[in-house]
Amino acid sequence: MEAAQRTISVLGSTGSIGTQTLDVLSRLGPPYQLRWITCNTRWQDLAAQVERFKPYGVAIRDADAYTAFKQATSFSGPILCGEEGLSQAAADPENDVVMSAMVGFSGVVPTMHAIRAGHQVGLANKETLVSAGQIMLPAVEQFGATLLAVDSEHSAILQCMVGERTADIDRFIITASGGPFRTTPAADLERVTAAQALKHPNWSMGAKITIDSATLMNKGFEVMEARWLFDLEPDRIDVIVHPQSIIHSMVEFIDGSVKAQMGVPTMLVPIQYALTFPHRAELDVPRMDLAALGQLTFEPADQDRFPCLRLAYEALREGGSAGCVLNAANEVAVQAFLERKILFTRIPTIIEETLSHMEHLSHPSLDAIVELDQESREFASTLTLRP
């Protein structure tokens, strides 16, 4: 347990990671003080969280939801609105830790405000680094912020890295469950449904990230994220399929030694670790029992059946604005798949076509990224009109 008080704000508190973060905070108890919670449209969930967790203030991105919240609740703290409101909550100098748990590209700007304020930022929003890693990391350095990934894979790498020198790293080995279609033949992937794709074998997550797990784009994002979080070249970041999701990722060092972080799959561990880092606190989660499991299995990741993984590596090698376009096209394609507008196998082709079509910027500014994100979405949307 930490003796010193830590003030935490949770951006995207009504999502999957956000709600779990509030649970972890309430279990950690008094040294952890909740400052801001924020949402996009789910103002009723936010109102319930206000009742239960007593934050200092709230921010609501959607204007209608903001109005509805103000009318329906008697919350007496500050109530902010829009992206500006979220950014203001993120930048609040009272914050020690900002948990950035918004879904998709919408997390980029508020997260950047938390970084510019020099906070410790727990990043559950991988699109932020995928889209804007190249401009975000210099800001982390410039403003003395600390960026901690909250997904299980990067938390695993971070846990394996404490006490080690960056110079001693040889390679990251990121594990992938393989998703619900790990053993589905290539020919059958065209016919898989959104309902099938949403049945993830090991992790309970939001819809968008669950589809990204099914295409392995999620793993591609994690490779990109690892590249920026730990400043390691793409060719030194490998992906291996490990269906049990017990090993959450590994670091291989220059002496051939490999460190792995393991455990029963639960987001509670990486969430709490981002809050207690670099220390730990008691956490009541099921314990790993390898003798009962009997075995852990591994297989190569198949970039032919899952071209999203290949596209992510390609975008990372290309650098510049490619990550932003990849992410924007993916968000549009996944949404279209969830709405039954396109086939599962159209997701990678929409991304590839968007990447080919959009202008490539080697050193985009944040404004250029925001604009390119919008343009990429518009172009990708035109591609979703045929199944």
Place this chain on the structure above:
Amino acid sequence: MEAAQRTISVLGSTGSIGTQTLDVLSRLGPPYQLRWITCNTRWQDLAAQVERFKPYGVAIRDADAYTAFKQATSFSGPILCGEEGLSQAAADPENDVVMSAMVGFSGVVPTMHAIRAGHQVGLANKETLVSAGQIMLPAVEQFGATLLAVDSEHSAILQCMVGERTADIDRFIITASGGPFRTTPAADLERVTAAQALKHPNWSMGAKITIDSATLMNKGFEVMEARWLFDLEPDRIDVIVHPQSIIHSMVEFIDGSVKAQMGVPTMLVPIQYALTFPHRAELDVPRMDLAALGQLTFEPADQDRFPCLRLAYEALREGGSAGCVLNAANEVAVQAFLERKILFTRIPTIIEETLSHMEHLSHPSLDAIVELDQESREFASTLTLRP
């Protein structure tokens, strides 16, 4: 690579760990200077090492071997004799790191001299802690020494511990290959031969330690060693059988997170790590390839078929002089088994009978330990007269 020069002495340089240490040192190159090398009887091997590795001096425990070495070689550096000579080499103030790689109880006194001199001690000799852990650890603290285990299991724990707080540890999980008789039914263990026992599935080691692996006493010793190296209660140190020996051991933390250290089985990694600690250096060893391996398997350790493991836990819970008696009786019984004097299944019964017979000292001195070791050997020897 280290920029600063490090001066290393290797006690037991002609043994399995000793020769590998010299190989690692020669590959690490100039910053690492070899000071003393020592042997018991193998003076000819020592003479060859003198030629190749150019140490400052040598120490030879056996008086006849000492005389033979002096007569046969023209080595111009200091040549010391007897346990006193080894202890003098161990205590040399020029040493930065002393690698304690002698076999069995003979390592205790020289290792203690290295500790009292405040050196960083790489401990490949597990009998030292098994016999004298309770008196050795306070000395480590008193004289500001650093004790690093060189076997793969404790090196794994050490690697998982860097950057972590001791207070955050919940449990150690030490892996065991299971040895050559992992799947041998209890009824067949009586008839196994020394030749069968010497065929270890994964590790190439000395004869004594290979038999200890076959009985799982080696694992029991490692539990005892972990208890003293990291000051964790016996009931928080588990053993799990993992036949592939890829995971070398694990640490479970209070938040349910587990860190494991992995790699292709080779002693070169823990040996080099003890020399370069807390950093790492390039090492040309085969790299782990989990996708090619396909699976890692795990099963509970069977204390009924392998009573030596149970006896080690019991001796550890009893504390005081029990570890010394356990170790002495085990050395005698293993030697008798290697000489075909007793059956494999007599090893644990000889140890158990010796433990029951010998006096128990709660807080023995080093002198009392040395004396009890001798008495335990004598008593255990009488038990080897029947098969």
